Amino acid sequence: MEFPAALFPSYFGAGPPREEDGSAPAAGWGEHGQVLQGDPGPGRRKAHPAFVPRRGGTGEIWDPAEAAAVPVLPPSAGCWIPSPAPQDILYRNSLCKKVRACKSGATLDFAKQLGHFFVDHPEDAFGSMGRLLHKNFYLGNSKLTVSVSPVVAVWAHTVPCAAPTSVPSSLQRPARSSTIRMTALMEDIDRLEARRGCHRQHLASRLRWFSHLCRDWLFEVPLGLLADCLHEELMLQWSDLLFDDSLTGGALAWLAPEDVGSHTGLLVHPGGQAMNHLFFQDMVLEELPRARGSPVQFELSGRIRQVAAARVDGEDFVGVRSDYHCGVWRVAGRTGTAPTPLQVIHTDVPATCLTVSPHLPGELAVCTQSGTIYLWNVETRLQQLRSDPQTMFFRDHSPWRWSDFTAHPRVLSCADRTGLQCLDARAPKKCHFDLFKVGEEAGCQQGERVVLPMYLGRAHPSQYLVTTQFSVYVLDERLPLVPMLKWAHMMKAPPVFAHLMPGGPGRSHKVVLGASPTQELLLMQYWGKSWSSGGGSQSACQLAGTPQKLHSIVECLEYLPTQLPHRHHLLQERLGAPAAGLAGTVLEDGTHNSMLVFQLSEAGDVFCQRLTHEAAQAELPQEPCASPQPTPAVPSPAAALRYRRWLRALSRGYMESPQHTWLPSLSQRRLFTRKELEGPMGPSALQRQVRQWLRQVMREGGRIQHWEPVALQSLVLPQPPEPEGGQDPLSTRLTAAWSGDWEQWWEDRSSFNMAQRQRALRERRRRQKRARGRRSLSASFTSSLTYQSELSELSDAGPPLLSPSRPPLPSQEGSSPPRSPPARSPPTSPAPDEALLSSQSLRYRGIPKERRKTLRDYLSVWAEGPPEPPELPGSQASQLCIPS
């Protein structure tokens, strides 16, 4: 409360920020900053004056109690759709990589996104035109003849019983004659897709014609307008990827009970698939916090961006911000009472900030992107304090605004990227002063911007925290512009979340800083008052101890049971989701103090970590702190149980969700012609037998060499095609001679023989080739099989089908179509062997060029599950050698 009797010396200059002093990765280390003659500490009297440093003083020692953060709540139901990653919207090719290496900015892949729009929303893109045109576009393979006579012929053919009076109607004739074949165009488009990224490609002239002809009328939405909107959205998405300020403040709040001793509390967090459900979850704080009962839930009409809370007069007020709505709830101090929604406001432009007054009940501050700041009182409604689209101290393009409360309940701070001002709500135009300026005043760097301001009222009524992407500042509103404390935090991403845990008398204040994309959490401590005596005089702000990294959510991945690779990947994606909020609390239990830090991810997962205070060492100040207890190397049994339960719930959620079908389906229409697919109605007896053997052998893991004799015996050579008629050669010859064209018969006969011989020769060569190809295919198949069985033993939460005790598969009956995809193939396999898919090997196997890509696509999809052993005709079994 009192102002420090002496402050640390510092220079004060006005003007723009300094140019030099790049952000060094180690800028926060090794400096004392300044020293000041201070309180020598308890029981220390010396002849010499004692000095205290601004940085590098002793702090409290907090040791992590667990090896990693532990899930607090079961994973939210329904699957989570990750937000776009840079590779989704950036243009990727070699040329661009070079460009980016030169740091001339990223290139957005505009064309791909526009293409996605056309494919994903064809109805919106060309709905009516498509309906009008679909009769006139022919997409088949066969030739389309437009001449009049075939039309008549077709007509005559299809209407055989037409009365002689009926004349082909004039309506139908143009419909046929105005049809054009689009197959070639489609092929051109496919080819274009294959050559994507090649700058020097020549657009097919056909495509150019087409686009030239139809650009103006084909699209439902005018193309220029659509492109503008898409481009704008892409830019928005990209800037969000670079830095998403809508999350500022964080969407997690911890409401501690009035009674400090009771180890309970209320966790307020968003959830649901769209993060639009607000949950108030009762928690019990034991070694690991656990949920008690089911949460109180509210469904909101927008994604929850921020949850802010403050306690006034024993009641908690919880403000919730989504883009266009802000709401406030009241939670009575007594446990067990349901939260009451009080009021909702709607904004025309997205709101950027919502803070709850710690002074007056039902009072909040709201900012919007239009640069307007409101004081919102539940009883007296909104009061506009300022509306200025321009930034305060210098020009900055960001529409982000923030506002918080100060020591004076009628004075609010308002912030943009360039600094902070305080303004009096009673006369906002006249009464205001500058609290923080990005400039020489605070020793800022060039390019430094305000990221999150926070009122530290619970620690000290007139102190303020300001974070920028480089540093954190502690300000005192009684001495504006001059930071009481400045420290380079060295975080990789700007800290958009901060949580204060005030320390009592003689204890340091703890601030946890959090970044969103990297999930970083950093614990820093500072002394706001003299620590030597309980109610001692106020001393200047000092940073205490060294900053400490806390566990992030994604770090627990290594302590989870081993997963199958694709599940590991999914899990990594899920756990690595950007952080969305931060909360914490200090539990004081006699001498045994512990700190709980909760972290929320964008996927809606809430993880928690506990730190324990080493009281014994804290009693010896000025002593260089020895290395603290190392972080436990493995999670405790309780934590491991938590992990397993959480994983099980997560995988159950994935199984139930329809989006994640583990068994892909694929159309074979493009891979094989219909004729090829039209085989015998069912597998022959031999095939069935062979299949059964194969399965049996697979079950036993044995060898299948004993097939050889059987296979040899059942070697079936292709039958030479019978000449039509089914007559024996002699009678044909006689018939021919009888009819007088015996010569013709001779010609036919000799050429038939030659064709037959040629065909036989070709057939043999083909068989040899195929056999050679198959050998490598089957080898890769078996290796993937063993790989799988190894994994299935390791995996804890693998799909039940993989468990060793699975019942033997029923032998396949003739009912299933011969080339149907293996519906029961386990959904796992390593990435397909590259050699298997390379075009060379495909050519080697005699697969025609035009089908190689299709086949490769097919195989890559099937790489999800190993292909079922190829059904071999018996003739080739002799050449097989499958290692067991």
Next chain:
Amino acid sequence: SSYDHKLNFRKSKEACLSYIQDAMLQKQWKRAAEFLTSYIESLEKDYSREHVGPSEMIWRIGTEILCHHSHSSMKEFNCFIEQMKISGVKRYLKVCLEHVFHLLCNGQVDEAYQNLSLAESWRFGDQTAIQDKEMKLIQAYKGLLDYYSWSKQKNILLEHGLDGFADLSVEQEMHSCFRKAAVNLKEIIKIPGVWDPFVKCYVDLLEFYGDHNEALQVLNEYAYNSRFPANPNAHVYLYQFLKRQGESKKSLISALKILHDIVPSHELMIDFNTMLQKSKKRKKRRLGLEVIFAALDYAGWKENVKAWSCLARQVKQIVISEKHLHWIKEEWSSRKDWWPAFHFSRYLAKRNWQKNKSLSYEKALVAGILLGKDCKYFKYISHQGCKAQVKRFRMLKKFVNRHNPVFLRISD
């Protein structure tokens, strides 16, 4: 190729740095030290043209590790810093300054003084603006240490003076310390900045030698020069100096008035209020009421018994005299929409009663006058007070009931 080589080298350097960072952030100082020994290699092949080269990193990281490593000693630390001083010309003064800070925090004042003298005599070509600032700071800290030895000798001399011994050499040394300190301290406080310890010491020196005009000038300059930040301490020092000099009430009040204008929540406002309340002039008493109302606007004063009793006393005076009721009315008009919730809620009544009875008494008096006898706060406290049979509270109830018409006049 050499390009690839450089690239790979840079990559491994960065990786090493991130390992060090990771270890330090987890307070694994030994691990960090091991990595640092590998990182030092980067000094040899420093191709970087970056502003912050590896030598600065090594200095910063090394210092931090040595401060926390369980096996490090002051000797090792000094050794390391000496090496660092010669590794970069640009950073020499900064490293010296930080070294001095470290020595001072560990109580090695004499070594610190030696280092400051050495650094002060360091010259290397043209100095940059930053180096110039650092040099001034080095001189100022040297002046500060000179001041401390001066005051030590002064104390010796004063003790011996009482005994009747006057040691000439001690006195001479003391005067030379004064000269050295005064020159250096005078320099730095001319430059805009926050120089609380330096100003305090310099004024102490000047006061001891009777140069009050110079001291006053220094303090005025520190408080009122617009190039300096609005430091409340500058006004506090001026006020304290004026008080020590026995200056007139008027000048004290004007000094505090300015402090009130820049920091209405300063703790000296209680003194200011009492001073103004005693004044004969109406205007000053009026200001006193304003000051105490303004102070109680701030969250930090919410439970300050002194401030509430100041307000209660003044409000009571006004109510009894029934003169200047419009003062209260004017002050109250801008507060009546939020003070009841901020100060006089039922919750606060309960809590204040539980924790601090005298606070609740003062507040209840103010609440009773400003909000009438039906106000929640007053009702709760007077009820509790009467129940507990405390005479004070019964008197309070009577007083408020008697003066209830005042409330009506204020609130209309």
